[in-house]
Amino acid sequence: MIVTCVTIYVKEPFIPNFIEATLDNHRNSIKEEGNLRFDVLRCISDETRFFLYEAYSSEEAAAAHKKTAHYLKWRDTVADWMARPRAGVAHSVIAPLEKDF
Numbered sequence: 001m002i003v004t005c006v007t008i009y010v011k012e013p014f015i016p017n018f019i020e021a022t023l024d025n026h027r028n029s030i031k032e033e034g035n036l037r038f039d040v041l042r043c044i045s046d047e048t049r050f051f052l053y054e055a056y057s058s059e060e061a062a063a064a065h066k067k068t069a070h071y072l073k074w075r076d077t078v079a080d081w082m083a084r085p086r087a088g089v090a091h092s093v094i095a096p097l098e099k100d101f
Contacts, residue, residue, distance in 0.1 A: 001036065002062050006052040006088040014081035015048065021077045022050070028070035029054070034061025048083060055093075062090070 010018045022040050029038040036055040043049035056062040065071055 001093040002056050002059050003091045003093055004052075004054045004056075004062060004088050005091065006054070006086055008050045008052070008078075008086045009083040010048050010050060010078075010081055011083050012048055014078075018050070018078055018081050021074055022052075025070055025074035028068070029065060032056075032061070032065055032068065034058060034064065052088075 008018075019040075019042075026038050026040050029035055034057040036057055037053065038055070039051075039053040041051040041053065043051070054062070054065070056065065
């Protein structure tokens with residue numbers, strides 16, 4: 001399993017549009033083969049800060065996500081709405097192990 005955590009800061013006027021575009025990406029991403037989880041989170045203390053938690057069954061499934069039409073549409077749509085470049089960090093999972101599910 002591989003998890004990518006993405007931190008995104010959105011320019012305030014674009015927050016509603018960002019949420020709408022990101023929810024569309026979310027709805028399509030959770031249908032992908034190999035997707036285990038795709039959470040969209042918003043920081044309580046800073047409403048311009050968002051966090052995407054993306055879990056895939058393998059590195060190949062995570063890489064395939066970045067080639068989907070819905071991801072490419074999201075990436076291009078939200079690019080100018082970001083206050084700074086998004087920061088995505090891939091992680092290997094220590095726990096829970098797949099057998100724990």
